[in-house]
Structures are given as structure tokens and as C-alpha cells.
Amino acid sequence: MVAGKFQIRTAQDALAAHEACHDEFRIPEDIYEKYLNYEFPPHKRTNCYVKCFVERMGLFTEEKGFDEKAIIAQFTAKSSKNLAKVSHGLEKCIDHNEHDSDTCTWANRVFSCWISVNRPIVRKTYIEN
Numbered sequence: 001m002v003a004g005k006f007q008i009r010t011a012q013d014a015l016a017a018h019e020a021c022h023d024e025f026r027i028p029e030d031i032y033e034k035y036l037n038y039e040f041p042p043h044k045r046t047n048c049y050v051k052c053f054v055e056r057m058g059l060f061t062e063e064k065g066f067d068e069k070a071i072i073a074q075f076t077a078k079s080s081k082n083l084a085k086v087s088h089g090l091e092k093c094i095d096h097n098e099h100d101s102d103t104c105t106w107a108n109r110v111f112s113c114w115i116s117v118n119r120p121i122v123r124k125t126y127i128e129n
Contacts, residue, residue, distance in 0.1 A: 006074075008073060008074055014125075014126035016056075020052070022035075022049075026045075027045055031046075035049060038122050047107070051107035060111075066090075072086055078124070082118075089118050094114075095110060
């Protein structure tokens with residue numbers, strides 16, 4: 001697979017990714033409702049669900065981890081005023097899996113750290129009003 005230029009994803013893309021990951025991991029509805037609101041509570045399937053979601057959204061690959069440029073592009077496309085917060089979250093949270101975690105744990109560890117600072121931006125970007 002040849003990596004192309006990152007395409008900004010829409011709220012419809014986010015919902016499609018959620019639905020695909022929901023089907024793949026058979027997430028209970030009460031937990032899934034939280035995921036749709038970008039809250040990822042501890043659950044036996046949360047780590048792999050988050051990995052599935054960020055992969056489908058073009059933000060993460062098993063080989064390279066998180067694509068910082070894609071994350072910045074995605075979450076500053078509507079408003080460049082988000083840049084400082086998005087970048088700060090990346091500086092604080094990105095790791096290159098020095099812990100040698102499985103990829104699901106790695107994806108969720110980094111994304112959970114980053115979204116704790118950026119949840120309002122993610123919701124504005126990925127949830128239709």
C-alpha cells in the first residue's frame with residue numbers, strides 16, 4: 001500500500017469509522033455511546049477499538065505509530081487557533097512505543113493522553129452539530 005497525502009476526514013468519516021470498529025469488536029451499546037462522545041472508559045476492548053478508530057481516520061499505523069502532521073492537519077483545518085493546544089498535546093503524549101506494548105495498548109495510551117487535552121477540539125471536528 002502506498003501512503004498518499006493525508007485527507008482531512010469529516011464527521012461522516014468519523015461515524016463510519018466508529019460503526020466499522022463497533023461491528024469489528026462487538027462493543028456493548030452503553031460503552032459505544034461513550035466512544036461516540038470521545039470518552040474511552042476502561043473496557044477489555046477499548047484499546048483495540050481506539051487503534052481501529054485512529055487507523056481508519058488516517059492518524060495511526062502499526063509501522064509508524066501516530067502521524068503528527070496528519071493530527072495537526074486534521075484538528076487545525078477548521079481553526080488554526082487550535083494549533084498550540086493540538087501541538088502541546090502531541091509533545092506531551094506521543095511516544096514511539098519504547099514500552100514495547102502491543103499496538104492496541106500503544107494506540108490507546110497515546111490517544112487517551114492527547115484527547116484528555118483536546119477532547120473539545122475532537123468533538124467539534126468529528127461530531128456534526
